[in-house]
Amino acid sequence: MAIRRAMSGRIMDRTAVVGARYMSSWWRSVQPAPKDPILGVTEAFLADQSPDKVNVGVGAYRDDNGKPVVLECVREAERRIAGNLNMEYLPMGGSVKMVEETLKLAYGENSELIKEKRIAAVQALSGTGACRLFADFQKRFCPDSQIYIPVPTWANHHNIWRDAQVPQKTYHYYHPESKGLDFAAMIDDIKNAPNGSFFLLHACAHNPTGVDPSEEQWREISHHIKAKGHFAFFDMAYQGFASGDPEKDAKAIRIFLEDGHHIGISQSYAKNMGLYGQRVGCLSVLCEDEKQAVAVKSQLQQLARPMYSNPPVHGALIVSTILSDPDLKKQWLKEVKVMADRIIGMRTALRGNLEKLGSPLSWQHITNQIGMFCYSGLTPEQVDRLTNEFHIYMTRNGRISMAGVTTGNVKYLANAIHEVTK
Amino acid sequence: MRPEFTSPSSSSSSSADRRLNALVRHLATPSMVSQTAVAFSPTSGFHGDSVFSHVVRAPEDPILGVTVAYNKDPSPVKLNLGVGAYRTEEGKPLVLNVVRKAEQMLLNDKSRVKEYLPIVGIAEFNKLSAQLIFGADSPAIRENRVTTVQCLSGTGSLRVGAEFLARHYHQKTIYIPQPTWGNHPKVFTLAGLSVKTYRYYDPTTRGLNFQGLLEDLGSAPSGSIVLLHACAHNPTGVDPTLQQWEQIRQLMRSKALLPFFDSAYQGFASGNLDEDAQSIRMFVTDGGECFVAQSYAKNMGLYGERVGALSVVCTAADVASKVESQLKLVIRPMFSNPPIHGASIVATILKDSNLFNEWTIELKAMADRIISMRKQLFDALRARGTPGDWSHIIKQIGMFTFTGLNSKQVEFMTRECHIYMTSDGRISMAGLSSKTVPHLADAIHAAVTRMT
Numbered sequence: 001m002a003i004r005r006a007m008s009g010r011i012m013d014r015t016a017v018v019g020a021r022y023m024s025s026w027w028r029s030v031q032p033a034p035k036d037p038i039l040g041v042t043e044a045f046l047a048d049q050s051p052d053k054v055n056v057g058v059g060a061y062r063d064d065n066g067k068p069v070v071l072e073c074v075r076e077a078e079r080r081i082a083g084n085l086n087m088e089y090l091p092m093g094g095s096v097k098m099v100e101e102t103l104k105l106a107y108g109e110n111s112e113l114i115k116e117k118r119i120a121a122v123q124a125l126s127g128t129g130a131c132r133l134f135a136d137f138q139k140r141f142c143p144d145s146q147i148y149i150p151v152p153t154w155a156n157h158h159n160i161w162r163d164a165q166v167p168q169k170t171y172h173y174y175h176p177e178s179k180g181l182d183f184a185a186m187i188d189d190i191k192n193a194p195n196g197s198f199f200l201l202h203a204c205a206h207n208p209t210g211v212d213p214s215e216e217q218w219r220e221i222s223h224h225i226k227a228k229g230h231f232a233f234f235d236m237a238y239q240g241f242a243s244g245d246p247e248k249d250a251k252a253i254r255i256f257l258e259d260g261h262h263i264g265i266s267q268s269y270a271k272n273m274g275l276y277g278q279r280v281g282c283l284s285v286l287c288e289d290e291k292q293a294v295a296v297k298s299q300l301q302q303l304a305r306p307m308y309s310n311p312p313v314h315g316a317l318i319v320s321t322i323l324s325d326p327d328l329k330k331q332w333l334k335e336v337k338v339m340a341d342r343i344i345g346m347r348t349a350l351r352g353n354l355e356k357l358g359s360p361l362s363w364q365h366i367t368n369q370i371g372m373f374c375y376s377g378l379t380p381e382q383v384d385r386l387t388n389e390f391h392i393y394m395t396r397n398g399r400i401s402m403a404g405v406t407t408g409n410v411k412y413l414a415n416a417i418h419e420v421t422k
Numbered sequence: 423m424r425p426e427f428t429s430p431s432s433s434s435s436s437s438a439d440r441r442l443n444a445l446v447r448h449l450a451t452p453s454m455v456s457q458t459a460v461a462f463s464p465t466s467g468f469h470g471d472s473v474f475s476h477v478v479r480a481p482e483d484p485i486l487g488v489t490v491a492y493n494k495d496p497s498p499v500k501l502n503l504g505v506g507a508y509r510t511e512e513g514k515p516l517v518l519n520v521v522r523k524a525e526q527m528l529l530n531d532k533s534r535v536k537e538y539l540p541i542v543g544i545a546e547f548n549k550l551s552a553q554l555i556f557g558a559d560s561p562a563i564r565e566n567r568v569t570t571v572q573c574l575s576g577t578g579s580l581r582v583g584a585e586f587l588a589r590h591y592h593q594k595t596i597y598i599p600q601p602t603w604g605n606h607p608k609v610f611t612l613a614g615l616s617v618k619t620y621r622y623y624d625p626t627t628r629g630l631n632f633q634g635l636l637e638d639l640g641s642a643p644s645g646s647i648v649l650l651h652a653c654a655h656n657p658t659g660v661d662p663t664l665q666q667w668e669q670i671r672q673l674m675r676s677k678a679l680l681p682f683f684d685s686a687y688q689g690f691a692s693g694n695l696d697e698d699a700q701s702i703r704m705f706v707t708d709g710g711e712c713f714v715a716q717s718y719a720k721n722m723g724l725y726g727e728r729v730g731a732l733s734v735v736c737t738a739a740d741v742a743s744k745v746e747s748q749l750k751l752v753i754r755p756m757f758s759n760p761p762i763h764g765a766s767i768v769a770t771i772l773k774d775s776n777l778f779n780e781w782t783i784e785l786k787a788m789a790d791r792i793i794s795m796r797k798q799l800f801d802a803l804r805a806r807g808t809p810g811d812w813s814h815i816i817k818q819i820g821m822f823t824f825t826g827l828n829s830k831q832v833e834f835m836t837r838e839c840h841i842y843m844t845s846d847g848r849i850s851m852a853g854l855s856s857k858t859v860p861h862l863a864d865a866i867h868a869a870v871t872r873m874t
Binding site for chain 2: 287309
């Protein structure tokens with residue numbers, strides 16, 4: 001006891017010295033991380049003072065006035081749920097109601113698979129969270145597997161599977177010369193991958209290229225993936241947003257289901273319900289039978305628990321309120337079509353303007369591509385000129401977010417693109 | 423045109439039938455590719471086998487599983503003392519008035535949109551959270567040495583902080599108290615840290631094993647990370663005194679042990695926000711570094727909204743800035759950016775002095791009700807002459823009481839009395855009311871006298 005007291009006395013005397021010793025940080029050697037390539041564009045845009053500035057960077061929908069949109073069905077849903085329910089923890093797997101409705105969107109309203117309870121599904125933190133949960137699940141239960149990711153893809157896909165410690169390979173996807181799909185090379189890559197590889201597929205409205213396989217091409221892709229026993233994982237972030245019709249946008253998935261694949265799907269409500277910041281999504285894995293689905297779901301929950309315990313309730317409530325009310329759901333479908341149609345209209349307008357300006361290049365791809373993004377084919381140097389000379393902001397891979405194009409800025413944008421490409 | 427085949431007809435079709443159907447459909451397809459290109463490998467999808475066939479069902483979460491069992495029980499006298507969520511005297515969940523007000527304000531503000539937050543979340547929320555835990559006049563804040571990022575409640579804040587440590591810190595071991603919240607070991611393990619324990623709870627005194635704590639931290643390798651519950655230790659309710667905290671601080675600083683605070687009950691323990699933050703503030707006042715995970719689940723009743731913050735206190739501003747940039751790299755591939763709703767509510771409340779004051783009053787009322795439940799339970803056991811020393815019920819602090827009941831006694835109480843708690847004997851005082859205290863006291867009395 002006496003020894004301890006004496007020791008603590010000495011420690012007390014040393015406090016001042018000890019404090020001074022700690023002026024050096026443990027984190028001195030931490031390197032500043034590079035800025036996120038996509039989100040950094042908006043930062044730069046916001047800092048620009050020019051009245052002509054145009055933001056066609058991040059993929060968040062804007063109306064024809066360039067303003068963010070909260071859907072009417074969402075406003076109504078929020079009115080209904082405010083002051084109504086408590087804020088208790090959701091189960092680890094999230095809102096059961098929301099997940100049920102979400103599965104219907106992907107698998108079909110009357111899907112037998114849903115009736116047979118063969119789908120393991122949990123609410124996830126939007127598309128990112130769903131992909132990450134799946135990647136962690138893949139690592140844990142198929143530790144020797146690797147993921148094949150298309151070139152190009154949403155940059156964060158690489159980060160997600162890397163942090164999950166799943167080895168990555170790439171497969172051919174975009175064909176720069178035709179600004180379309182490099183179908184033959186893609187099929188080759190599928191055939192050459194070791195049996196049982198995991199393939200990441202964009203269900204519709206490929207990000208960043210806007211290039212989607214045709215229905216026939218999807219059937220062939222399905223055939224070859226099946227022949228090799230590969231696992232097909234779909235990232236569906238734009239259902240409804242691509243063609244304006246959610247059923248149509250789920251076609252690729254339905255083809256795979258018909259062909260008997262046991263797929264995985266990441267679904268996001270960020271864009272198609274405008275719920276970006278609410279972080280609402282769903283991860284589902286189709287299993288052999290109900291028993292397996294129960295097992296898989298329980299394991300997904302085991303991965304969610306040490307990450308965030310249970311997912312946020314607010315956004316999920318909005319989704320389930322809308323989708324379980326036939327009138328609100330109808331309204332949602334109308335509003336989604338309006339958004340998709342506006343984008344399709346802007347594609348037509350941008351291409352039309354460029355052709356009117358007498359551009360020597362072909363701009364067919366603007367209307368061939370689908371969804372929020374147009375892979376313009378502009379080089380990084382041309383993009384830099386657009387930014388520096390015309391205050392037009394986009395990612396340096398030439399990806400234009402069509403949602404940022406309006407009747408007010410489409411001529412200006414076309415002019416600028418023409419200037420740097422003529 | 424591809425011939426149409428009917429999909430497997432009824433829900434009673436076996437998986438073998440399904441596989442057969444899939445095979446038939448495939449072989450009959452007029453494929454545009456030569457049939458010889460098809461590989462009939464043993465692992466081919468033709469068999470319809472899932473690559474996840476081998477996945478077995480995970481056990482129920484021990485804490486959340488209690489509520490699952492409770493929900494199944496048809497007894498009218500059942501009592502849920504499992505998960506730590508506050509209940510009113512009527513046994514109902516509570517949404518604070520200030521939260522309702524803040525929600526209305528947000529709803530009425532037509533200019534609000536639902537865009538993506540920055541990766542680190544709402545700037546105002548982060549700033550106010552740091553002020554709340556460190557004190558508005560904290561030197562660390564004044565000197566810009568703190569980086570705060572919005573995360574998914576306490577769990578999410580712990581996980582992000584731990585992932586950062588696993589990547590950037592030279593020591594990959596974290597010491598956690600024995601016992602601790604059941605989810606702690608998994609959070610740290612999945613983040614890539616290895617987990618060791620230090621002695622904390624003394625079952626014989628039902629208090630702090632201070633000796634053991636000092637010895638175990640004293641023998642930890644220099645630089646090790648140490649998890650500390652800022653107040654209202656979960657599950658024991660046993661907190662060090664201020665003097666003991668000072669000793670812990672000195673020992674840790676002398677061994678360069680890195681403190682990682684889990685603050686899930688600020689304001690809930692004593693009823694006073696500043697008092698409950700004392701332990702953390704000691705570690706900031708001495709100029710050293712620390713990690714703090716903050717949760718608003720309990721003290722603002724925002725459980726399901728998943729609102730929390732991770733703060734890293736550094737010795738220099740430029741370091742804090744670099745740390746923040748690396749935290750973003752952890753967050754982006756995990757969930758990209760945090761959910762907006764709950765944090766907006768918190769920011770609305772914290773920045774408005776009237777709402778803030780209202781909140782402190784509602785918070786104190788919750789804490790006081792819990793303290794009153796402790797007293798009532800203690801009195802009830804004394805009145806029954808229940809064998810044993812039950813003073814720990816009023817000495818322990820926060821939402822939980824570590825009753826000291828063993829798993830047989832717990833099982834008895836659930837089976838015979840329909841009282842649900844975790845098998846370690848932890849009861850959530852928040853789940854009690856004046857009406858149900860007698861039932862619980864009777865049950866404890868029965869368990870203690872009939873089962874040893």
